Amino acid sequence: MKEEKNYHMDVEAFRKHGKQVIDWLADYYESIEDYPVLSQVAPGEIRNSLPAHPPVKGESFDDMLKDVSDIITKGITHWQSPNFYAYFPANVSGPSILGELLSAGFGVQGMLWSTSPACTELETHVMDWLAEALQLPEKFYSRSTGGGVIEDSASSAALCALLAARERVTNNRSADFHEKMSKCTIYISSQTHSSLKKACIIAGISDNNIRYIPVDENYSMNPDELLSRICQDRHDGFIPMFVCASVGTTSSLAIDPVLQVGEICSAEQIWLHIDAAMAGTAAVCPEYRYLIDGVELADSFSFNPHKWMFTNFDCNCFYVADKNELVKALTINPEYLKNKYSDANEVIDYRDWQVSLGRRFRSLKLWFVIRYYGLEGIRYHIKKHIGITKQLTAMIQKNADFEILSPVSLNLICFRHNKGNDFNKKLLDELNKSGKIFMSHTVLDGKYYIRLCVGQTNTELSHVEKAWKLIEETADQLKG
Amino acid sequence: MKEEKNYHMDVEAFRKHGKQVIDWLADYYESIEDYPVLSQVAPGEIRNSLPAHPPVKGESFDDMLKDVSDIITKGITHWQSPNFYAYFPANVSGPSILGELLSAGFGVQGMLWSTSPACTELETHVMDWLAEALQLPEKFYSRSTGGGVIEDSASSAALCALLAARERVTNNRSADFHEKMSKCTIYISSQTHSSLKKACIIAGISDNNIRYIPVDENYSMNPDELLSRICQDRHDGFIPMFVCASVGTTSSLAIDPVLQVGEICSAEQIWLHIDAAMAGTAAVCPEYRYLIDGVELADSFSFNPHKWMFTNFDCNCFYVADKNELVKALTINPEYLKNKYSDANEVIDYRDWQVSLGRRFRSLKLWFVIRYYGLEGIRYHIKKHIGITKQLTAMIQKNADFEILSPVSLNLICFRHNKGNDFNKKLLDELNKSGKIFMSHTVLDGKYYIRLCVGQTNTELSHVEKAWKLIEETADQLKG
Numbered sequence: 007m008k009e010e011k012n013y014h015m016d017v018e019a020f021r022k023h024g025k026q027v028i029d030w031l032a033d034y035y036e037s038i039e040d041y042p043v044l045s046q047v048a049p050g051e052i053r054n055s056l057p058a059h060p061p062v063k064g065e066s067f068d069d070m071l072k073d074v075s076d077i078i079t080k081g082i083t084h085w086q087s088p089n090f091y092a093y094f095p096a097n098v099s100g101p102s103i104l105g106e107l108l109s110a111g112f113g114v115q116g117m118l119w120s121t122s123p124a125c126t127e128l129e130t131h132v133m134d135w136l137a138e139a140l141q142l143p144e145k146f147y148s149r150s151t152g153g154g155v156i157e158d159s160a161s162s163a164a165l166c167a168l169l170a171a172r173e174r175v176t177n178n179r180s181a182d183f184h185e186k187m188s189k190c191t192i193y194i195s196s197q198t199h200s201s202l203k204k205a206c207i208i209a210g211i212s213d214n215n216i217r218y219i220p221v222d223e224n225y226s227m228n229p230d231e232l233l234s235r236i237c238q239d240r241h242d243g244f245i246p247m248f249v250c251a252s253v254g255t256t257s258s259l260a261i262d263p264v265l266q267v268g269e270i271c272s273a274e275q276i277w278l279h280i281d282a283a284m285a286g287t288a289a290v291c292p293e294y295r296y297l298i299d300g301v302e303l304a305d306s307f308s309f310n311p312h313k314w315m316f317t318n319f320d321c322n323c324f325y326v327a328d329k330n331e332l333v334k335a336l337t338i339n340p341e342y343l344k345n346k347y348s349d350a351n352e353v354i355d356y357r358d359w360q361v362s363l364g365r366r367f368r369s370l371k372l373w374f375v376i377r378y379y380g381l382e383g384i385r386y387h388i389k390k391h392i393g394i395t396k397q398l399t400a401m402i403q404k405n406a407d408f409e410i411l412s413p414v415s416l417n418l419i420c421f422r423h424n425k426g427n428d429f430n431k432k433l434l435d436e437l438n439k440s441g442k443i444f445m446s447h448t449v450l451d452g453k454y455y456i457r458l459c460v461g462q463t464n465t466e467l468s469h470v471e472k473a474w475k476l477i478e479e480t481a482d483q484l485k486g
Numbered sequence: 487m488k489e490e491k492n493y494h495m496d497v498e499a500f501r502k503h504g505k506q507v508i509d510w511l512a513d514y515y516e517s518i519e520d521y522p523v524l525s526q527v528a529p530g531e532i533r534n535s536l537p538a539h540p541p542v543k544g545e546s547f548d549d550m551l552k553d554v555s556d557i558i559t560k561g562i563t564h565w566q567s568p569n570f571y572a573y574f575p576a577n578v579s580g581p582s583i584l585g586e587l588l589s590a591g592f593g594v595q596g597m598l599w600s601t602s603p604a605c606t607e608l609e610t611h612v613m614d615w616l617a618e619a620l621q622l623p624e625k626f627y628s629r630s631t632g633g634g635v636i637e638d639s640a641s642s643a644a645l646c647a648l649l650a651a652r653e654r655v656t657n658n659r660s661a662d663f664h665e666k667m668s669k670c671t672i673y674i675s676s677q678t679h680s681s682l683k684k685a686c687i688i689a690g691i692s693d694n695n696i697r698y699i700p701v702d703e704n705y706s707m708n709p710d711e712l713l714s715r716i717c718q719d720r721h722d723g724f725i726p727m728f729v730c731a732s733v734g735t736t737s738s739l740a741i742d743p744v745l746q747v748g749e750i751c752s753a754e755q756i757w758l759h760i761d762a763a764m765a766g767t768a769a770v771c772p773e774y775r776y777l778i779d780g781v782e783l784a785d786s787f788s789f790n791p792h793k794w795m796f797t798n799f800d801c802n803c804f805y806v807a808d809k810n811e812l813v814k815a816l817t818i819n820p821e822y823l824k825n826k827y828s829d830a831n832e833v834i835d836y837r838d839w840q841v842s843l844g845r846r847f848r849s850l851k852l853w854f855v856i857r858y859y860g861l862e863g864i865r866y867h868i869k870k871h872i873g874i875t876k877q878l879t880a881m882i883q884k885n886a887d888f889e890i891l892s893p894v895s896l897n898l899i900c901f902r903h904n905k906g907n908d909f910n911k912k913l914l915d916e917l918n919k920s921g922k923i924f925m926s927h928t929v930l931d932g933k934y935y936i937r938l939c940v941g942q943t944n945t946e947l948s949h950v951e952k953a954w955k956l957i958e959e960t961a962d963q964l965k966g
Contacts, residue, residue, distance in 0.1 A: 013859065013863040013866050013867065014579065014580070014859075014863075014867075014943070014944075015579060015580025015581055015858060016580075017512050017515050017516055018512075019580065020508075020511070020512055020515070020580040020583070020584075021508060021509065021512040023580065023584055024505075024508035024511070024512070024580075024583075024584060024587075025504075025505050025508055027584045027587050027588060027591075028500075028501060028504030028505055028508060028587075029501065030588075031500070031504070031587070031588070031591035032497050032498075032500055032501040032504070034591065035497050035500070035591075036497055044600075045600075045602065045603050045604070047603050047604075049599065049603070049827060049832045049833045050607070051603070051607075052603055052604045052607040052608065052611075053607045053610065053611050056608075056611050059615070059618060060615035060616070060618060060619055060856050060860075060861055061856065061857055061860045061861070062860050062861050062862050063860045063862055064857070064858055064859050064860035064862065064863045065857045065858060065860065067581070067584075067858065069857075070581070070853075070854055070857050070858065074588060074850075077604075078604045078608065078850075079604075080604070081602065081603040081604025081605075081607060081608075082592055082594060082602055082604050082605075083594060083600070083601050083602045083603070084594075085592075085593050085594045085595060085601075085602070086591075086592070086593045093595075093601070093822070096593060096594075096595045096844070097593075098590065098591075098593040099494065099495060100494070100495025100496075100499065100500040100503065100504075101495055101547070101550070102590070103500075103504075103587070103590045103591055103593075104500075104503060104504060104507045104547075106586065106587070106590035107504070107507050107508075107511070107583070107586070107587045107590065108507060108510075108511070108554060110578065110582075110583045110586035110587065110798050111507075111511035111514065111515075111566075111578075111583055112562055112565075112566070113565050113566045113576060113577075113578040113583075113798060113799070114562060114563060114564075114565045114576075115565060115573075115576045115799055119529065120524075120525075120563070121563050121565075121573070122525065122561065122562050122563045122565070123525050123527050123529070123531070123532055123561040123563070124525070124527075124532050124557075124558045124559075124560070124561025124562055125561075125562075127530070127531075127532040127533045127561060128532065128536075128558065128561075130533065131532075131533050131536050135539070135540035136540070138539060138540060139540055158638065158842055158844070159842040159843060159844045161841065161842040161843050161844070162841060162842050165688075165841065169687075169688060172690075180690060181686075181687070181690050181691055181692035181693070181694075181695075182692050182694065184664035184665065184667065184668045185664065187664060187690070188664045199820075200818040200819075200820040200823075200843070201818075201842070201843055203818055204816065204818045204841075204843075206661075207649075207661070207815075207816070207818075208645075208649060208688065208689065208816075208841065209688065209689075209690060210652075210660060210661050210667070210689060210690030211661055212661035212662050213661070214661075214662065215661075256820070256822055257821070257822055312844075318590050318593060319593070319595055319844055319846060320844065320846060335687075336684070336687070336688075338680040338681075338683055338684045338687075339680075340679075340680040340736070341737070341927075341928055341929045342573070342736055342737055342926060342927070342928045342937070343680075347529060352529045353529045361641065361642060361645065361684075361688065361841060362638055362639040362641040362642055362681070363639060363641050363680070363681055363684075364576070364638070364639045364641070364792075364799055364800065366799060366800060370554075370558075373550075374550055376540050376541065377541055377544070377545045377549075377550050378495060378544055378545060378547065378550065379493065379494075379544050380540075380541045380542050380543040380544035380545065381540055381541070381542050382542050382543055382544065383493040383494075383544045386493050387493065387494075446822060447821075447822070448821055448822045449821045457822070463494070464494075
């Protein structure tokens with residue numbers, strides 16, 4: 007009876023269909039450059055291809071996979087295409103995808119140590135491995151006062167850091183000290199990621215209490231301006247509470263002066279969070295470790311293996327110097343979750359390190375990536391991406407029609423044609439419509455820049471050469 | 487050269503290793519009952535089996551998979567064992583696991599419609615399908631004022647609902663109205679999930695402003711007590727802001743009287759959030775739709791396909807009656823994310839419906855489950871679980887040594903031996919140590935209950951019969 011059969015997928019059917027999906031994905035990766043990088047569908051097009059009502063009877067797996075090919079793929083913007091240069095990458099790799107698959111198969115829920123000890127312990131272990139790879143200070147290791155946890159995103163890490171900072175200044179009673187809270191101030195730069203502002207909204211901190219510190223000519227936070235604003239705020243009766251320094255801003259990958267900012271925060275006893283979401287991965291290479299110099303002065307630090315370390319989104323690595331501050335800010339302990347290991351304080355329960363209670367087994371994919379690549383392999387690819395970016399920079403510099411925002415930081419180039427903002431907008435739109443490459447944009451000091459970030463796992467020099475040729479040709483055509 | 491080869495996993499290696507992992511998982515599911523359900527490792531045991539330092543050279547995939555078998559599996563609490571009865575289930579299924587695999591392979595980031603239109607549109611579509619399956623009111627459909635989104639968890643859904651409610655009462659200026667915020671009150675019951683309290687902590691709402699409404703003899707919120715507390719608060723100058731009604735509490739799966747609570751909230755103009763995390767799935771069956779009667783009076787509603795609908799964690803379905811209120815509370819719009827579709831307001835950008843910016847392609851797994859099972863298949867299994875629970879209830883009732891918390895709600899039984907709390911603690915501990923089954927506990931009115939929830943995808947009557955036999959035998963042995 008067909009329906010009865012479809013009520014569950016038995017193990018043999020899983021074996022068969024699982025291998026079909028693996029083949030489907032392998033074929034997809036072989037032909038990924040044949041798809042337009044940026045999906046070309048119009049709003050509503052995907053929905054209009056789908057039945058209006060949910061099926062009452064079960065359907066066959068083959069039909070489902072066929073719809074993935076025929077309908078879904080059209081609506082995919084192919085982040086894993088080597089011709090994807092937009093935003094920041096969310097690069098993945100074979101070992102990471104298979105780590106995700108195993109995690110999905112285990113289907114464990116790691117809210118407590120006891121609900122799957124391996125889920126917690128592998129996470130702690132891999133976070134310590136990465137602390138070593140990044141040469142983080144002792145305080146961020148789990149054997150010390152602090153430790154690391156995998157959050158879904160740098161947004162969540164920033165929110166958790168901000169909440170811990172908020173509770174620190176009010177001895178865990180922020181909600182009862184509205185008057186005091188209304189005096190607490192936050193320091194970011196005009197270039198800081200929007201998630202910091204969102205964290206403030208969520209945590210109930212007024213936009214009026216966010217200080218946007220001016221940046222220097224490289225779009226890095228000006229530490230003198232930071233210090234003078236802090237002093238002024240103290241004089242005016244405010245309570246400076248939290249600073250976020252960015253290691254790699256979203257617009258231009260600018261690096262804030264972490265060491266100088268850190269010294270100010272230490273002296274002023276302000277929580278310093280370092281958001282190294284994109285560029286933090288580069289610090290795995292000894293020659294780029296300087297990017298996070300000063301991290302020893304931070305209270306918290308986060309970076310995203312899901313951006314540039316070949317690990318599937320979601321995987322943000324978040325470190326705190328004092329785990330008690332984080333846990334105190336976020337703990338809840340209902341009866342139905344009590345167990346002897348938690349009660350005895352013998353284990354880590356990561357539910358107290360994040361917003362949600364439930365959590366996936368995310369460390370498997372990260373473990374797989376670190377082991378399959380080795381630190382050597384990760385470094386090799388990071389350096390390759392940066393090298394390709396340098397070569398592309400030289401190509402762009404040879405064309406007098408274009409200017410580049412300098413200095414180019416690591417693997418991100420912001421460039422523009424000299425025919426002005428509207429022309430550059432049109433140029434970017436033309437290029438993205440071609441389906442051959444996908445880039446995004448930013449605006450800095452009123453100038454519209456095309457942003458090109460070299461970070462997809464399979465991007466080679468040849469891809470970038472083709473991209474640049476296309477950009478030049480399209481610009482020439484548009485000039486008319 | 488070995489190292490060079492390991493710098494990436496090429497497509498052929500992915501094909502080969504992917505099929506190995508599929509076979510590994512199929513074998514795992516075939517032998518899952520051979521493992522102790524609750525992992526028996528001691529704290530630190532898993533970490534001690536792992537190398538202290540990250541590898542510099544890449545390793546072979548075979549070595550990695552071997553360590554999964556030899557080390558990781560020991561530290562897994564097998565949530566997908568049919569003998570898992572603890573907490574609430576996080577049940578998965580073949581189609582869901584393969585949906586996750588495809589999602590990992592695509593590796594898209596669905597923060598904006600344009601960053602992968604299929605990711606957004608399939609999500610909207612599946613949410614509308616489930617609105618139909620649950621017979622939700624028109625306002626929760628995307629074609630109306632509201633709509634649905636997939637959050638990682640019911641915790642996040644509750645937080646987003648609370649934030650939207652907070653901004654509603656202050657016209658989106660909660661952070662500037664500290665005095666007013668200190669007067670806003672929240673209504674939950676003593677049985678409401680701890681995530682609501684955590685949401686209040688995060689949103690900056692004082693514990694002093696949380697009202698724990700008394701429950702009736704079934705542990706359901708008493709609506710008369712709710713109304714009288716609201717009236718008293720208004721009289722005392724407070725601003726009643728938010729009520730959470732639970733459809734299936736964590737301790738005993740108690741159902742709050744949604745309709746009566748809803749009428750009070752409508753009359754008093756208070757945001758009503760319905761947390762149907764566990765029991766909401768049952769409403770897919772027409773005969774259990776009554777559980778959410780009154781949902782038409784709610785401002786927001788959420789339930790977890792990752793609990794009882796065969797869909798991998800994380801997958802919480804969160805509906806709001808007015809999407810503008812949610813978006814206004816959570817939106818941020820930096821230059822680098824601007825695009826013509828968002829600017830023209832032609833599309834949904836789900837980044838504005840959640841805490842984080844980034845998001846995975848979660849709807850694929852849910853789409854796969856609904857299609858492979860059909861509504862008929864989902865209903866079949868829900869009813870089977872409830873049926874098995876009834877049969878187990880009858881078995882327990884035949885043994886005079888045990889008492890059951892009545893009425894038994896859906897698929898959760900809270901029961902206890904008549905020899906008192908310490909005996910029941912010891913009994914549960916013995917049973918869980920046996921590795922043959924895994925259950926959890928709760929405490930209600932000072933009485934310690936063993937909680938047994940029938941919800942794992944592959945649990946059959948025969949499993950429950952064996953479990954009960956083991957419980958009886960172990961209790962007899964302990965009695966001595």
